[in-house]
Amino acid sequence: MSLFYRKYGHGTRNLLILHGFLGSGDNCVSLARRFAETFTVWLPDMRNHGFSPHNSLMDYNVMADDIVGFCETNELEKVDVIGHSMGGKIAMVLALKFPYLIHNLVIVDIAAGKVQASANHKLLFEAIRAVEIETIKNRGEIQYKLFEKLGDEKVVKLLLKNVARGVGGAYHWKINVGVLEAALPQIIGAIPCKGVYTGRTLLITGGQSHYVSEADEALLFDLFPMMTSHTIQDAGHWVHAEAPEAFHDRVFAFLQA
Numbered sequence: 001m002s003l004f005y006r007k008y009g010h011g012t013r014n015l016l017i018l019h020g021f022l023g024s025g026d027n028c029v030s031l032a033r034r035f036a037e038t039f040t041v042w043l044p045d046m047r048n049h050g051f052s053p054h055n056s057l058m059d060y061n062v063m064a065d066d067i068v069g070f071c072e073t074n075e076l077e078k079v080d081v082i083g084h085s086m087g088g089k090i091a092m093v094l095a096l097k098f099p100y101l102i103h104n105l106v107i108v109d110i111a112a113g114k115v116q117a118s119a120n121h122k123l124l125f126e127a128i129r130a131v132e133i134e135t136i137k138n139r140g141e142i143q144y145k146l147f148e149k150l151g152d153e154k155v156v157k158l159l160l161k162n163v164a165r166g167v168g169g170a171y172h173w174k175i176n177v178g179v180l181e182a183a184l185p186q187i188i189g190a191i192p193c194k195g196v197y198t199g200r201t202l203l204i205t206g207g208q209s210h211y212v213s214e215a216d217e218a219l220l221f222d223l224f225p226m227m228t229s230h231t232i233q234d235a236g237h238w239v240h241a242e243a244p245e246a247f248h249d250r251v252f253a254f255l256q257a
Contacts, residue, residue, distance in 0.1 A: 009036025
């Protein structure tokens, strides 16, 4: 699959940033511009997200394979990888199955097992389904309907990035709603492969997030024995967006060590 991507910088080292569920590379542009001072930064949209193709297959194995193909197409022999949430799980599978591709691995606020956080992912799709998007005349109405259902400005802002307008003026979802909804149990489930990755790994968590428990962290150390962990206390699940300076500085120091 040929993934849509954005590219920043002209550094000698390549950095891939993999976005989370219902996100896109567009969510990481500010971060990419910071890292582009040193790296060539690649922001792919994962399948069924953003501007990448839609496909009925949606699991961590095929998404990791997509990234392998992406690297081959763009002649990236060795990459540093930052993966947030779903993107973090893709990065884990990539490292466990294709360790030769990875130079440094950064996992952002996600565990290898099933997501136990209180976020109601099913409610997200109920909100999306509640918006009769083809009949709506302005984005403000979409925003109002999403907030009415979800009551969370951060989540609404994330979902609004998935709204696009066609040639005829009608709005539509860029994400493949039906496939992503059907794949939800796999996305929030455990990664599908075992093994050990012995390369340098950094886990960054948000101090106000509940996505990674002590037991989750222990399992991550089993899979990634060279891992170090760091918590940014004043951030939640979207660590890179909520504490961009602290996140950049910690990750940059790790990548440059």
